[in-house]
Amino acid sequence: MPTIYDVAREAGVSAATVSRVLNGRRTVDPEMVARVLTAVRELGYRPNAVARNLRRSRTTLWAVIVPDIGNPFFTSTVRGIEDVAQQAGYSVVLCNSDESPAKEETYVAAALSEQMAGVIIASSGSVKAARCLLDSPVPVVAIDRELPRGAVDTVVVDNEEGARAATRHLLDAGYSRVACVTGPEGVSTADLRLRGYAAALGGAPVVVRTDFREQGGYDAMAALLSSPARPDAVFVASNLMAVGALRCLADRGVEVPGEVGLVGFDEIPWADLVRPSLTTVAQPTYELGRMAARLLADRITAPAARPATVVLPTELRPRRSSAR
Amino acid sequence: MPTIYDVAREAGVSAATVSRVLNGRRTVDPEMVARVLTAVRELGYRPNAVARNLRRSRTTLWAVIVPDIGNPFFTSTVRGIEDVAQQAGYSVVLCNSDESPAKEETYVAAALSEQMAGVIIASSGSVKAARCLLDSPVPVVAIDRELPRGAVDTVVVDNEEGARAATRHLLDAGYSRVACVTGPEGVSTADLRLRGYAAALGGAPVVVRTDFREQGGYDAMAALLSSPARPDAVFVASNLMAVGALRCLADRGVEVPGEVGLVGFDEIPWADLVRPSLTTVAQPTYELGRMAARLLADRITAPAARPATVVLPTELRPRRSSAR
DNA sequence: ATGAAAGCGCTAACAA
DNA sequence: TTGTTAGCGCTTTCAT
Numbered sequence: 001m002p003t004i005y006d007v008a009r010e011a012g013v014s015a016a017t018v019s020r021v022l023n024g025r026r027t028v029d030p031e032m033v034a035r036v037l038t039a040v041r042e043l044g045y046r047p048n049a050v051a052r053n054l055r056r057s058r059t060t061l062w063a064v065i066v067p068d069i070g071n072p073f074f075t076s077t078v079r080g081i082e083d084v085a086q087q088a089g090y091s092v093v094l095c096n097s098d099e100s101p102a103k104e105e106t107y108v109a110a111a112l113s114e115q116m117a118g119v120i121i122a123s124s125g126s127v128k129a130a131r132c133l134l135d136s137p138v139p140v141v142a143i144d145r146e147l148p149r150g151a152v153d154t155v156v157v158d159n160e161e162g163a164r165a166a167t168r169h170l171l172d173a174g175y176s177r178v179a180c181v182t183g184p185e186g187v188s189t190a191d192l193r194l195r196g197y198a199a200a201l202g203g204a205p206v207v208v209r210t211d212f213r214e215q216g217g218y219d220a221m222a223a224l225l226s227s228p229a230r231p232d233a234v235f236v237a238s239n240l241m242a243v244g245a246l247r248c249l250a251d252r253g254v255e256v257p258g259e260v261g262l263v264g265f266d267e268i269p270w271a272d273l274v275r276p277s278l279t280t281v282a283q284p285t286y287e288l289g290r291m292a293a294r295l296l297a298d299r300i301t302a303p304a305a306r307p308a309t310v311v312l313p314t315e316l317r318p319r320r321s322s323a324r
Numbered sequence: 325m326p327t328i329y330d331v332a333r334e335a336g337v338s339a340a341t342v343s344r345v346l347n348g349r350r351t352v353d354p355e356m357v358a359r360v361l362t363a364v365r366e367l368g369y370r371p372n373a374v375a376r377n378l379r380r381s382r383t384t385l386w387a388v389i390v391p392d393i394g395n396p397f398f399t400s401t402v403r404g405i406e407d408v409a410q411q412a413g414y415s416v417v418l419c420n421s422d423e424s425p426a427k428e429e430t431y432v433a434a435a436l437s438e439q440m441a442g443v444i445i446a447s448s449g450s451v452k453a454a455r456c457l458l459d460s461p462v463p464v465v466a467i468d469r470e471l472p473r474g475a476v477d478t479v480v481v482d483n484e485e486g487a488r489a490a491t492r493h494l495l496d497a498g499y500s501r502v503a504c505v506t507g508p509e510g511v512s513t514a515d516l517r518l519r520g521y522a523a524a525l526g527g528a529p530v531v532v533r534t535d536f537r538e539q540g541g542y543d544a545m546a547a548l549l550s551s552p553a554r555p556d557a558v559f560v561a562s563n564l565m566a567v568g569a570l571r572c573l574a575d576r577g578v579e580v581p582g583e584v585g586l587v588g589f590d591e592i593p594w595a596d597l598v599r600p601s602l603t604t605v606a607q608p609t610y611e612l613g614r615m616a617a618r619l620l621a622d623r624i625t626a627p628a629a630r631p632a633t634v635v636l637p638t639e640l641r642p643r644r645s646s647a648r
Numbered sequence: 649a650t651g652a653a654a655g656c657g658c659t660a661a662c663a664a
Numbered sequence: 665t666t667g668t669t670a671g672c673g674c675t676t677t678c679a680t
Contacts, residue, residue, distance in 0.1 A: 001461065003656095003657055004657065013667085014667045014668075015657090015659090016666075016667060016668080017667080019660085027665060028666085029665065029666085032666085046433075046437060046460075047437060048378075048439065049434075050383070050438065050439050050656090051657035052657080053374045053658090054372075054658075054671095054674090055658045055659045055672050056658085057672065059374070061434075069393060069399045069418065070400070070403075075394040078420065079394075082422075086430075091431065092420075093417035093419060094393065094419070095416075095417060095418070096402065096406060096416075096418070098403075098406075103410075106415070112370055113371060114374065115373070115374050243593075247594075247597060250597065269394075270598060273571060274598050275599035327673055328674065329673080337651085339673090339674080340676080341649090341650060341651075343675055343676085351649060351650090353650085372672090372673050374672090374673080375672070375673035375675090376673080378656050378672090378674075379655080379673080380656085380674085380675070380676095
């Protein structure tokens, strides 16, 4: 691979001049510019970003760490991030922690070692990863889930209110024994959605905790169906879990919404194509990503500013699965 | 941020010794090791990967460039890649080209500048990006879609045979006017699936080309429905397009499979939950990712070996949408 | 077994 | 406007 010195020699100038040309400094003689550009083309020269990053002590890469790239929520959010990042001159690389704290720690370590310009993270709950980030000087924005014990810029939705609306919706529809399937303790979305459910319910809550995956939703629903306190409606605190629950009900021949009503949190792409179509609490995913990216860009320019928390609204989308 | 020299001073040794300790060289006195590790902990030292990469002239990051992270096909494939990469000591960063050749070129340029250890790419069709990769010394593996004009390691499925099977399946079910919705010209999957369709059909093909997105499938189906040669069945050459087609049929009140039969290429996660459930040509997505990662790891160790092409089989999954 | 020193490729003072 | 030079933080000979 040719270096900047090869280009300099070829063009008959110094490496500094090549650097100036390539970085668009205006203080270069047009004739030199032409010679340099010719040499660059002829040699097929491509600047070594590693060397540049080392010298400048900064990079133009953002790491976005999400717990599940298979979850449409995150892919849509990432789109929002990308669109803003690109405008601001950053490239986005996606890291999939797969809901595993260990993998999350690995990716956080990599992002810090690689001196990434910033990190956007939807925490899988690793306290260690959170501490690493907070102890480092790297700008961080937490999305979807609050960072454990972290005072950082955060973009979330109003989980509690969304869950309350979903639960109230089921009660209003005439269901009387409404259960809740939620995620692991310590993950803020799981806890807040549970709290919203409990608040709306009034009576004695029936709760199953599982992981945020489709299989978790399936298993949780199976458990509820065979429990003595079998519910006639379920608020499921995530989209993938809701799909699992729906599949479980279909497998068991339980009629939805007749025998059991269902509301999920967060849209699924084909909520209107599944049968019965799925009532959901929709989140402004793309906007959430945009907002997070804007906060990160601001944080990079003003590292000392006070951390902001942005709470975006949710919207109940009533469909067939909750229409008794 | 503390550097290796800070650690060296703190531990009362040279930077070279710190480096040896941190890289697990066995030729270091145990007492020194202990002192170094203590210093590392106390200072919260984290090696600067940028500097290391520069010095070593190599990195441990793989770039995986896909055209659509919202497509479950790619997320599943990425999982397979990740699992192998991790074992081999690499971290995977995902780049979303969003079916845009320009974005793809940006990411390829970034991967090359950043001296990534390897690139796995599902091309969105950019000839320029392909040329950049081929001209560079970076190990490359093409997945899903062949790299334009590229003699590189490639992992694909048997697109032609899969399309043939899907079309034959529709004919066998009694449909007689089978159309095809496929992707952009120049993208190998689009062209090969079209060829398989035409081969199985025998008669005069009815083809609509669009992009590989849900909206594209919707629009293509709408066009077919109002065309004079209105088909009674459609082979749709991608999963997202098939969903779009299904939605279009639902919106128009066209009965599936009665009035129009439908087969999609590649699974969708909830193919069995949508109504009617969707007949698909399933691909071994996870295995495809694993295979690609293995090829890349091998390529890195043996750059001169002859490029291999792996073709994986597909499997028809008959469901309701094609059961006349 | 350890340290001194060179250098990966680039940018940014500084000097001319 | 251009070139010289130092140095970003690390690894790796080469001496010792």
